[in-house]
Amino acid sequence: MQQISQIYIIDDDDIFVFVLKKLLQKTKRFHDIIDVRNGSEAIELLTVQHAANAKLPELIFLDLNMPILDGWQFLDEVEKLPFKDELKIYIISSSIDPKEIEKSKEYSTVRSFVSKPVTMEWLHKISG
Amino acid sequence: MRQGKISNNLLFTQQHFDLLATLYRSSINDYHSARNVYEVITETAAKGLYIDRASFWRIAEDRLICQNLFDSVSGKHSIEKDLPACALPNYFKALKEGIAIVADDVLTNEYTKELKDLYLIPHGITDMLDLPIRENGVLIGVLCCEHRDDPRTWSASDLAFARALGDIMTLLVEQCKRRMAELEIEKLYAISKKLNEKLLDFTYIISHNIRSNTSNMSMIIDLIDDTEILEEKREYFQLLKESNNKLSDTIHYLNETISIQLGSKESKVKLNLKSEIEKTLLGVNGIIKKEHATIKIALPEGMEIRTIPSYFESIMFNLITNAIKYKSPERNPVIEITAKRTNSKTVILVSDNGVGIDLHKNKNKIFGMYKTFHGNNDAVGLGLFMTRNHVEALGGTIEVESEMGKGSTFKVVL
Numbered sequence: 001m002q003q004i005s006q007i008y009i010i011d012d013d014d015i016f017v018f019v020l021k022k023l024l025q026k027t028k029r030f031h032d033i034i035d036v037r038n039g040s041e042a043i044e045l046l047t048v049q050h051a052a053n054a055k056l057p058e059l060i061f062l063d064l065n066m067p068i069l070d071g072w073q074f075l076d077e078v079e080k081l082p083f084k085d086e087l088k089i090y091i092i093s094s095s096i097d098p099k100e101i102e103k104s105k106e107y108s109t110v111r112s113f114v115s116k117p118v119t120m121e122w123l124h125k126i127s128g
Numbered sequence: 129m130r131q132g133k134i135s136n137n138l139l140f141t142q143q144h145f146d147l148l149a150t151l152y153r154s155s156i157n158d159y160h161s162a163r164n165v166y167e168v169i170t171e172t173a174a175k176g177l178y179i180d181r182a183s184f185w186r187i188a189e190d191r192l193i194c195q196n197l198f199d200s201v202s203g204k205h206s207i208e209k210d211l212p213a214c215a216l217p218n219y220f221k222a223l224k225e226g227i228a229i230v231a232d233d234v235l236t237n238e239y240t241k242e243l244k245d246l247y248l249i250p251h252g253i254t255d256m257l258d259l260p261i262r263e264n265g266v267l268i269g270v271l272c273c274e275h276r277d278d279p280r281t282w283s284a285s286d287l288a289f290a291r292a293l294g295d296i297m298t299l300l301v302e303q304c305k306r307r308m309a310e311l312e313i314e315k316l317y318a319i320s321k322k323l324n325e326k327l328l329d330f331t332y333i334i335s336h337n338i339r340s341n342t343s344n345m346s347m348i349i350d351l352i353d354d355t356e357i358l359e360e361k362r363e364y365f366q367l368l369k370e371s372n373n374k375l376s377d378t379i380h381y382l383n384e385t386i387s388i389q390l391g392s393k394e395s396k397v398k399l400n401l402k403s404e405i406e407k408t409l410l411g412v413n414g415i416i417k418k419e420h421a422t423i424k425i426a427l428p429e430g431m432e433i434r435t436i437p438s439y440f441e442s443i444m445f446n447l448i449t450n451a452i453k454y455k456s457p458e459r460n461p462v463i464e465i466t467a468k469r470t471n472s473k474t475v476i477l478v479s480d481n482g483v484g485i486d487l488h489k490n491k492n493k494i495f496g497m498y499k500t501f502h503g504n505n506d507a508v509g510l511g512l513f514m515t516r517n518h519v520e521a522l523g524g525t526i527e528v529e530s531e532m533g534k535g536s537t538f539k540v541v542l
Contacts, residue, residue, distance in 0.1 A: 013340060015371055019347045026354065065336070094340035097332050116343035120350070 004058050004127050006032040010042045011063035020118060029127040038066045039074025056086050064093040075107045084109055144289040147176045151296050156303040165304060167205055169297045170198035173273050176289050181274040187267060216242045223260040224267050228291055230282050231256040255280040259294035334382060341375035388517045396434045401467055402427040408444040421452050421461040433474045439518040446515045447538050451480035479537040485530040494528060
């Protein structure tokens with residue numbers, strides 16, 4: 001069974017983060033789960049990890065609607081990072097707005113746009 | 129009389145020719161309104177016919193109603209008193225049947241002598257050239273060219289010139305009306321487009337905010353389903369309850385928003401601005417004291433505002449409590465409330481010395497639903513959204529200026 005070394009959850013919804021962590025643990029494939037409350041904290045963390053030559057997260061789950069630096073602003077910041085091509089980002093949002101889904105395709109770092117809820121099947125699929 | 133430059137046999141005098149050419153070359157864009165068309169026509173008539181008075185009257189059921197009178201002696205436009213139709217049967221008959229009433233001597237003319245005591249003698253009119261104006265074949269008005277003092281014999285050029293003026297006026301007024309109708313349609317189109325966009329926004333807000341709760345709930349239910357451990361089930365059940373409460377709150381606020389947007393049953397009343405704001409301050413006295421906030425009010429004593437009291441109170445309540453809630457950690461909150469009248473609107477400014485908002489990043493979202501900026505845990509992101517809804521329901525606007533670390537100023541125009 002393939003293992004995912006590290007994953008970021010960028011989301012300010014406490015209940016969602018808690019529940020998603022539980023689901024991730026149940027798949028037994030995700031070990032180092034790091035959650036941050038907005039895009040700004042995530043950029044900071046990524047920069048620090050990269051500077052320390054630490055391994056970058058294998059996956060990033062990104063919410064869109066967040067305070068301080070929202071999902072889109074985070075993606076714009078990621079574009080400026082020299083190591084952006086090493087990042088695999090999944091947008092995980094409550095949005096079903098076709099305009100937002102279309103917009104997500106403009107970012108090469110975004111693998112896909114997933115509308116909540118997240119299921120065990122999907123987690124197995126992307127980690128498999 | 130000098131003849132026109134196109135041909136020696138031309139009907140028009142050079143003066144008539146030139147004046148008409150100017151009018152024919154004009155475009156509807158040169159006139160602001162039908163009234164402005166009347167003014168130009170009566171002025172041109174007075175100039176071209178060398179007369180003291182030119183006027184346009186609209187025919188109502190039982191009277192003639194003056195739309196515009198140009199007096200070339202004073203150079204001023206005014207309105208003449210209505211004339212009763214019942215006293216003028218022959219005059220009306222001539223208007224209905226002909227293309228002009230040409231009266232060289234108004235007091236003896238068969239059609240105009242009815243006007244003698246009512247109009248002609250009081251105004252000293254001796255000669256008249258009156259043109260019926262029709263719309264869709266039906267008589268709707270009359271263009272009156274009135275000469276005073278010395279006897280006058282109207283020439284063929286006078287008649288043709290005046291008739292042409294009448295026709296140009298009809299054309300221009302028609303175009304003016306069409307332009308007005310077009311503008312009205314454009315305005316309605318813009319309004320319905322805006323409403324549609326708002327509706328679409330609202331649909332996405334609903335789907336997003338309701339979905340975020342229901343999707344959490346369905347994930348929790350999956351977790352409950354997946355475990356046999358009772359203790360774990362209990363924990364998830366607690367989360368389910370929490371999610372359900374959040375969903376209820378969301379629906380409650382959405383309902384509130386809809387009822388604001390549908391318009392209040394309360395109607396606007398006149399309020400004294402200062403005493404109204406002081407009333408709101410009484411309601412937030414507790415938090416003012418707790419946070420050591422200073423509120424400075426600089427409002428003109430007698431200033432009044434027409435508004436819906438509960439909406440106004442909610443707007444002021446939200447702005448004041450926000451200003452305190454997002455205080456700077458380095459100083460006690462100081463809030464200034466000022467107001468002024470500009471262009472018949474009331475401009476209210478609420479300034480604070482709080483943490484400020486990064487408008488560069490948050491410009492488009494500050495008044496949106498569930499948008500919070502400070503990572504503050506008790507920020508729910510509904511206050512400014514509701515405030516904007518209240519302001520817009522009152523027909524007003526709200527803007528913000530802010531500097532990080534220095535403070536924010538909210539500007540409400542009602």
